[in-house]
Amino acid sequence: MNKVLGQVDKKGGRLYPWLIRGFQKALNDFDLHDMELQGYPYTWERGHGTDRWVEIRLDRALVSTSWSDIFKDAMLVDLKCSTSNHCPILLEPKTVMNVTRNRKLKFExxxxxxxxxxxxxxxxxxxxxxxxxxxxxxxxxxxxxxxxxxxxxxxxxxxxxxxxxxxxxxxxxxxxxxxxxxx
Structure with missing residues (x-):
């Protein structure tokens, strides 16, 4: 997903709350939540080294509650990249293994x-x-x-x-x- 969820996702530049409210409502309507990003919090930048430097967390992974229940240990990680104004993110889904005990055969x-x-x-x-x-x-x-x-x-x-x-x-x-x- 390439959207801002809240003002905390943005560092520098103008505020744009009207976009955020509609996006948050859509996520609530579909029972989606944002996965926590491990590493540097911003995935896009513009104007690096200037007084108009803006950093935003645009890239994200939205997941449902049922998906989170299956992939409890999943991680969303930022990958450092110097050739683009976007940092790629990696979703590492890790399923929780349900260990079932083997039933022992009882000979009759x-x-x-x-x-x-x-x-x-x-x-x-x-x-x-x-x-x-x-x-x-x-x-x-x-x-x-x-x-x-x-x-x-x-x-x-x-x-x-x-x-x-x-x-x-x-x-x-x-x-x-x-x-x-x-x-």
Whole structure:
């Protein structure tokens, strides 16, 4: 943005408050605020070394509250430049890292009844046959965790199916259905 927000943004020259009021109202209407500039406060100059020398902070970064919440550690820095009457500014957005803890896999003994799970465990254990017990266990848990969806994704469907089978066999001695349930 290349505008003056207040008289404090200007050193020397005439005042022009009528421009400032309209600009401040627009910023308020859009919930924007000026980022603090690190370093020298003025980014533009004219008449350097004369009695008409004017310095103004024209260059700025306007951000919303939601943007500030995401980039809490962002910085706006002035970069020194001797070839122009404008000093470039650099916006360094730094996001705050949300650290999420890895959920530890809790192995369920019921998984061993699942052929896919049993195969994953056997393959992992055999693939690392010369590793220590700790290494075998760690890699086995990683493998089970990576492929766990293969044997857990349809638990609810299977439970619902077998509840129906059990309910349909109540009162009767349907041995075949009970055997299938126990498998």
């Amino acid at each position: 003994n019921a998984w061993l009844r699942e052929p896919v799970c049993r195969q994953i465990v056997q393959d992992s254990w055999n693939r690392h046959q010369y590793a220590s017990l700790y290494e075998k266990t760690s890699t086995c848990l990683e493998d089970v965790s990576a492929r766990g969806h293969e044997f857990t994704e349809n638990f609810k469907q299977r439970i619902s199916h077998w509840r129906k089978v059990i309910n349909s066999t109540k009162g009767s001695r349907n041995v075949e259905a009970v055997k299938r349930f126990q498998e």
